Amino acid sequence: MRDLFPILIFSLLVMFGYAGFVTFGIPLIVPAPPPVEEKLSGDITMEQYVAIGDKIFHGKGTCTLCHNTTGHRAPILEMASSDGEPVGVRAAERIKDPRYQGEAMNGEEYLHESLVDPSAFVVAGYGKTGTNDTVSPMPSVNKGAIGLSDVEMGAVIAYLQSAAGVDITVALPTGEAPADDGEEEEVTVAANAQEAFDKFGCSACHMHPLIDEGGDIGPDLGKVGATAGSRVIGLTAEQFIAQSIIKPNAVIAEGFDADTMPDDFAESMTVSELNMLVDAVLHPDKKPDQEPDSTEGE
Amino acid sequence: MLGKKKIKTSLFRAVFVLLAFFLFANVASVGSVAKFFDHKAYAQEESADGGEEAAAPAEEAVDDNVWKPIAPPVLEAKDYPVISGVNSRIAVWIVAQLHLFFGAFVLAVPIFVWVIELIGVMTKDPRYDHMAHEFMKVAMTGFSLSASFGGLLTMLLIVLYPQFMEYMVSVFGKVMIIYALMFFAESFFVYTYYYGWDRMTAGGNKKLHLFLGLGVNAAGLVIMLLANSWTAFMMAPAGLGDNGAFLGDTWAAIAGPLWGPLNLHRFIANIAYGGSITAAYAAYKVLTTKDAREKAHYDWMGYTSFFVTMAGLLPLPFAGYWLTKEIYGYSQQMGITLMGGVFAWLFIIQAVLIGALFLSSNYYLWCSLGRTNGGDRYSFMIAPIGTVILIAFLMWFTPHTLIMSAGELAQIGDAHHPVLGFFGVMAAKNTAVNILLLATFCSFQIFSRANKKAVGDGFWQKNGTAVQTGLYIAAATNIIALGVYSYFIPAAVRIGLSVPQVCTTLVVLVGGTIIDVLMFKGSREVGEMKWGNMPVRSQYALFLLAVSFTWLMGLMGYVRSGIRQHWHVYTVFRDNSVNAFTPTLPFAANMVTLIVIIFVALVLFMFWMPILASKKKKDPAALEEEPALETGN
Numbered sequence: 001m002r003d004l005f006p007i008l009i010f011s012l013l014v015m016f017g018y019a020g021f022v023t024f025g026i027p028l029i030v031p032a033p034p035p036v037e038e039k040l041s042g043d044i045t046m047e048q049y050v051a052i053g054d055k056i057f058h059g060k061g062t063c064t065l066c067h068n069t070t071g072h073r074a075p076i077l078e079m080a081s082s083d084g085e086p087v088g089v090r091a092a093e094r095i096k097d098p099r100y101q102g103e104a105m106n107g108e109e110y111l112h113e114s115l116v117d118p119s120a121f122v123v124a125g126y127g128k129t130g131t132n133d134t135v136s137p138m139p140s141v142n143k144g145a146i147g148l149s150d151v152e153m154g155a156v157i158a159y160l161q162s163a164a165g166v167d168i169t170v171a172l173p174t175g176e177a178p179a180d181d182g183e184e185e186e187v188t189v190a191a192n193a194q195e196a197f198d199k200f201g202c203s204a205c206h207m208h209p210l211i212d213e214g215g216d217i218g219p220d221l222g223k224v225g226a227t228a229g230s231r232v233i234g235l236t237a238e239q240f241i242a243q244s245i246i247k248p249n250a251v252i253a254e255g256f257d258a259d260t261m262p263d264d265f266a267e268s269m270t271v272s273e274l275n276m277l278v279d280a281v282l283h284p285d286k287k288p289d290q291e292p293d294s295t296e297g298e
Numbered sequence: 299m300l301g302k303k304k305i306k307t308s309l310f311r312a313v314f315v316l317l318a319f320f321l322f323a324n325v326a327s328v329g330s331v332a333k334f335f336d337h338k339a340y341a342q343e344e345s346a347d348g349g350e351e352a353a354a355p356a357e358e359a360v361d362d363n364v365w366k367p368i369a370p371p372v373l374e375a376k377d378y379p380v381i382s383g384v385n386s387r388i389a390v391w392i393v394a395q396l397h398l399f400f401g402a403f404v405l406a407v408p409i410f411v412w413v414i415e416l417i418g419v420m421t422k423d424p425r426y427d428h429m430a431h432e433f434m435k436v437a438m439t440g441f442s443l444s445a446s447f448g449g450l451l452t453m454l455l456i457v458l459y460p461q462f463m464e465y466m467v468s469v470f471g472k473v474m475i476i477y478a479l480m481f482f483a484e485s486f487f488v489y490t491y492y493y494g495w496d497r498m499t500a501g502g503n504k505k506l507h508l509f510l511g512l513g514v515n516a517a518g519l520v521i522m523l524l525a526n527s528w529t530a531f532m533m534a535p536a537g538l539g540d541n542g543a544f545l546g547d548t549w550a551a552i553a554g555p556l557w558g559p560l561n562l563h564r565f566i567a568n569i570a571y572g573g574s575i576t577a578a579y580a581a582y583k584v585l586t587t588k589d590a591r592e593k594a595h596y597d598w599m600g601y602t603s604f605f606v607t608m609a610g611l612l613p614l615p616f617a618g619y620w621l622t623k624e625i626y627g628y629s630q631q632m633g634i635t636l637m638g639g640v641f642a643w644l645f646i647i648q649a650v651l652i653g654a655l656f657l658s659s660n661y662y663l664w665c666s667l668g669r670t671n672g673g674d675r676y677s678f679m680i681a682p683i684g685t686v687i688l689i690a691f692l693m694w695f696t697p698h699t700l701i702m703s704a705g706e707l708a709q710i711g712d713a714h715h716p717v718l719g720f721f722g723v724m725a726a727k728n729t730a731v732n733i734l735l736l737a738t739f740c741s742f743q744i745f746s747r748a749n750k751k752a753v754g755d756g757f758w759q760k761n762g763t764a765v766q767t768g769l770y771i772a773a774a775t776n777i778i779a780l781g782v783y784s785y786f787i788p789a790a791v792r793i794g795l796s797v798p799q800v801c802t803t804l805v806v807l808v809g810g811t812i813i814d815v816l817m818f819k820g821s822r823e824v825g826e827m828k829w830g831n832m833p834v835r836s837q838y839a840l841f842l843l844a845v846s847f848t849w850l851m852g853l854m855g856y857v858r859s860g861i862r863q864h865w866h867v868y869t870v871f872r873d874n875s876v877n878a879f880t881p882t883l884p885f886a887a888n889m890v891t892l893i894v895i896i897f898v899a900l901v902l903f904m905f906w907m908p909i910l911a912s913k914k915k916k917d918p919a920a921l922e923e924e925p926a927l928e929t930g931n
Contacts, residue, residue, distance in 0.1 A: 014841075018891070062635075
């Protein structure tokens with residue numbers, strides 16, 4: 001047994017060395033929790049519908065796994081890029097392409113078709129290897145691991161149209177509104193980031209130059225913007241902050257607890273409010289009157 | 299007496315032939331599964347496009363007494379049984395991984411035992427036979443441990459995940475019965491192979507013994523292939539209708555898109571892994587034995603095990619590439635989750651571990667030059683090879699995106715380091731890993747020729763080294779040039795360049811070996827090998843190899859299972875248990891460490907068994923009969 005002792009110590013040191021490296025040597029990334037189906041009714045505004053589409057696009061839909069500027073395995077959809085205008089703009093042009101074999105008659109139908117039958121039109125250079133761009137590597141998002149409902153796909157289309165700045169043509173979902181207590185709550189949209197901070201109660205836990213008296217239960221929002229772009233591979237600073245607001249448990253900053261921040265802002269926050277908050281976190285020294293114009297009504 | 303003996307032998311052979319017949323009939327039935335597995339009972343009519351029609355009878359059947367294939371149920375957290383104080387996933391994780399560790403070991407060892415025994419028969423050198431027997435002795439306890447953990451795993455799955463098991467049985471029921479039957483076949487072959495070793499060797503029945511060894515490996519291989527089909531099915535299900543219910547063609551479910559690459563990857567990894575564990579056993583014996591002759595024997599055993607490890611380790615990355623390529627081919631979403639999602643950092647950890655494997659392997663080889671007369675002729679190459687390996691390792695290890703503080707970010711001005719950032723992409727990593735393989739193969743080549751001198755005036759004897767040197771230079775130039783070129787082309791094209799890089803490395807591995815054979819045909823030895831004359835630290839390199847390999851296997855098991863995310867069976871059967879989330883890397887690392895500690899404790903028990911058995915049976919006369927290895931004393 002005496003002979004074994006140094007061998008055992010050596011083996012344990014090797015193992016603990018590896019475990020220590022993983023624990024302390026690499027950044028902690030908390031995988032997103034399993035997605036749940038969005039429960040939607042007809043009693044939502046288009047802004048909320050777009051916000052839900054944003055959430056699905058960056059979460060359950062797993063769209064950004066490929067549609068991102070880092071790996072660029074699929075065309076960029078939300079913004080203008082080397083692939084052209086945002087997809088909300090170029091969708092209407094696709095159906096005029098001589099290679100187009102689908103049945104869509106307009107941009108919205110094209111986007112829907114792209115979600116359920118991605119091979120109907122494959123953008124040049126993005127097809128499966130050896131198929132001459134006739135077969136898309138993208139799965140049908142209404143099936144398999146993603147399994148979006150029609151309403152969820154509608155939300156994604158609304159989000160893509162909103163991001164492109166074109167008219168949102170997709171219809172709001174119809175269906176039973178959730179039971180309420182009979183009192184109509186008036187929804188007011190924050191005019192700037194300061195109002196948004198107040199409206200969503202951010203000051204209870206966070207500090208920021210626009211917040212008079214903040215708390216320290218959550219990270220200092222005046223500082224997180226500096227490192228936001230390098231926190232998660234594949235997410236830009238804007239995407240990371242947006243994710244942190246909409247899905248606060250996706251990545252927990254060191255020293256803070258999970259499940260503390262509400263995770264339902266996607267339902268209650270408009271896209272313009274989200275954009276203002278992201279911008280304020282990224283540029284903490286910007287004055288409220290320098291906020292970009294609200295995108296309401298687009 | 300002789301007559302009785304002959305009758306016994308004939309009887310034994312007859313029984314053996316019958317059993318072998320049944321075994322191979324089973325194997326053959328797996329091969330021609332179309333008929334055997336055709337579930338006519340619930341596939342009412344054959345249809346070319348199967349899907350909906352074949353699934354329909356399951357819904358339309360009016361006879362409730364006929365078993366029907368089930369669609370995966372939609373479960374809720376409350377549907378999963380709970381044993382108080384037991385986390386279901388962690389319990390299954392630990393037991394499954396331990397089962398895999400021992401399973402991999404006992405499937406691998408008989409393969410190289412058989413090869414070593416065959417070498418012994420062909421060279422008529424009893425030392426090979428003795429060593430092969432001892433390897434088998436070490437593995438025997440492993441069979442029991444593997445089976446015990448397999449039984450426990452089955453029970454845990456039935457108790458904790460009954461709906462999942464019901465579904466898997468609905469698809470693989472027949473395969474599971476064949477799987478269990480194969481254990482009878484393997485037990486028969488293993489016990490007759492092991493316990494009949496001395497008698498058959500002494501009685502001149504070596505061919506029969508080798509045939510039994512072949513049976514062990516055939517049974518083991520079928521067991522591995524069948525078990526792999528379940529794992530591959532869970533990752534990439536096949537043979538199912540739209541509702542996820544089994545369509546009736548078991549072969550379609552077995553031979554899913556990932557079955558082939560998973561089989562190859564596991565087969566090669568098992569061999570490398572089995573070699574590393576027996577190398578650790580030999581290293582332990584080298585360190586603890588006082589007898590010079592025994593020390594020499596175990597040093598030789600350690601070297602042989604190391605050779606086996608290397609034989610598996612060198613082609614392993616290529617099998618890994620194929621598996622990953624097929625994962626991408628099956629589901630780009632799954633592929634990106636693996637390489638670019640939450641598991642992306644895991645491959646930096648993998649690089650560290652594989653780096654440790656290659657560094658320890660090379661270090662052992664360099665130490666081995668010291669026990670080789672003539673080795674000093676090549677010691678000048680250690681420093682340059684070591685430098686190349688270190689640079690390649692660091693390039694492989696460099697992450698693309700760095701995690702920095704705000705100050706560091708402002709200083710660098712980007713998340714990517716202006717210089718090191720270039721090493722973080724696949725273009726650099728593919729180049730680095732191929733150069734790492736070339737350097738390791740070079741270490742191996744200089745060791746294998748250290749005590750040899752080419753004799754004769756033939757072309758290869760005179761020019762072999764020059765041709766090999768040219769081959770290395772050309773290959774390294776090609777690999778680096780392709781790597782640099784790939785920075786300037788689109789990502790989709792870039793990934794394709796890894797193929798010619800890999801092919802270049804394979805040309806050196808195969809070409810270098812062929813030239814060695816031609817060059818050293820009829821060579822003379824510069825001096826004898828001084829077996830047992832190895833520094834203590836070289837044996838620790840073998841321990842590092844075994845521990846790193848085991849830990850790496852555990853980690854890769856986590857990611858292989860993890861890329862299914864919240865699915866029991868990917869895209870078909872959702873995991874809705876409270877444990878459906880993907881655990882973080884640090885949590886997985888601590889779990890793997892815990893499992894490896896348990897494994898190491900059990901391996902010590904496994905190593906202790908043959909020592910315990912040999913304490914009473916030591917036969918000095920037998921040792922005297924065996925030609926001694928040259929020792930360093």
